[in-house]
Amino acid sequence: MSRLLVQGLAGLALIAVFWSVSWLHLDPVGRHSFFGLWLGYILVVDAVVLWRRGESLLTRNPAGFVLMFVASAPLWWAFEGINQLTDNWHYLGVSHYSFLQYGLLATWNFSIVIPGVFETAELLSAFGVIRRFRHGPKLRLPGPTLVAISAFGVLMIPSMALWPRFVFPVAWMSLFLIVDPVNLALGRPSIASDLRRGDWGNVAALALGALVCGWFWEMWNFRALPKWEYTIPYLGFARVFEMPVLGYLGYLPFGLEVYAGYHFLAGWFNRLGTTSILVIEQPAGEPANRAT
Template identity: 35%
Template sequence: IYGIVGLLMLAFAQFNFIFHIQPFSQWYFPIIWFGYIFFIDALVYKLRGKSLIYNRPKTFIFMLLLSAAVWWMFEGIGWMIGNWYYTGIAGFGGKAASYIFATISFATVIPAVFETFYLLRAIHLFDHVELKRKHMITKRFLRLLTLLGLVFLILPLVAPLYFYPLIWLAFFLLIDPYNYIHKRPSVIGHLKDRKMTIPVSLFVAGMICGFLWEFWNFWAIPQWHYNIPFVDFFHIFEMPALGYLGYGPFAWELYAMYHFIVGLKRHK
């Protein structure tokens, strides 16, 4: 039944872009994205006989909490590099309400990407995507990736004008090698076994969510806008076309962060 509820939430939010019924118009983001999450989860359950929300509700709640924390971290980075900003938030009537709205909205990011990933896995779209040969994963290679991740994290903070895109790979490069070393799920591990189903499915899930984030944002009252040096042309909705390339690696980052934190919990 929550799949039907999700579909109704999606439909209502979509139509409300036209009618602007308040306060729902102001709170469109959590309405439309929780609707999306519920609907996609129900589809996954229909296809696989199991799903995140139905079978692992505690994991789903954990994802919501982690997602809010992770995106608040990215908001801090965004404040420092200045690539995006928000308009239309005055309608919340105060900072407390706007922070509540933001936190609830940010909580949907990781679940949305993971649910899309689970759907792609359920329809077996990329099951046969493989590398031509296996790749050796050496300690030197892992150290190099980690060092590169550290550099990718620092450079956008000290020289954001030139290095801002690197932030969308930094955490993946920092964390995924650690996950691989500690035998946790990792993208890098699939370079060794040649099977690219998970990396490609994650990348595409990030691109799908990225497109939907931008599409629904374009019609909304609270909106984000971009200030992206050098590539601020040929916009698809608010986002410059080249900016969409960041959504695939962003999904890898979320995957790495999630399994890193889960690993820490289990270690305790």
């Protein structure tokens, strides 16, 4: 039996088991199903990419694949910190956990964010969805402009503390604006460097990949316990699952934040952070920028 088939079937089995026990509240497994469910999703998507391309994130860069899980938890904890300012979401069904238990379980669950988004971005690329975005307008983005962008991102943090009811949407842009120019300055992969070349492929793949993941996050969360709910000023209407419909727009810039955050953190691990981990479909005659 081929690796692709084994991996795909294993992923589907994980989804079937952990989705069922989560929504049926078959505890104690049901209360701890989030990671297993998303690991299944990641394995299935990776297998489909492998089938389409002959390679995938897991087969092409095993160390980077593991590092995605490692980097994901601190990245999402940063968003949990921002949520202390905006109070846009809260968790139900976690009161019986001790402080240590909650921290460990949350960290374990947060580790799937980056892998989920990156795998989905490559899936969209593998089916040609991103091809049309590879050639777009080139943005100059000189050094002083990038410094101003990063400074603006920094200013967003205290603004959320001072005016959370009005400024809360910038939670899904601030870290990207801060970190992406830093990545460029440090010679790491960045969206700014892509846009200077007129390559909007990563922007499209990451934004759409995060949106697809957002749909599954919200769907699988809907009947789960523990779960999260939203308290969003002015925009808390027309909910799709627990998320107000306009809230899904936040997933688009979130995909860029995931990319910037990963390469900022991975950059401290030697060469793993110096080459883009993603392979977005290349135009004819252009070599893929593959991580090794």
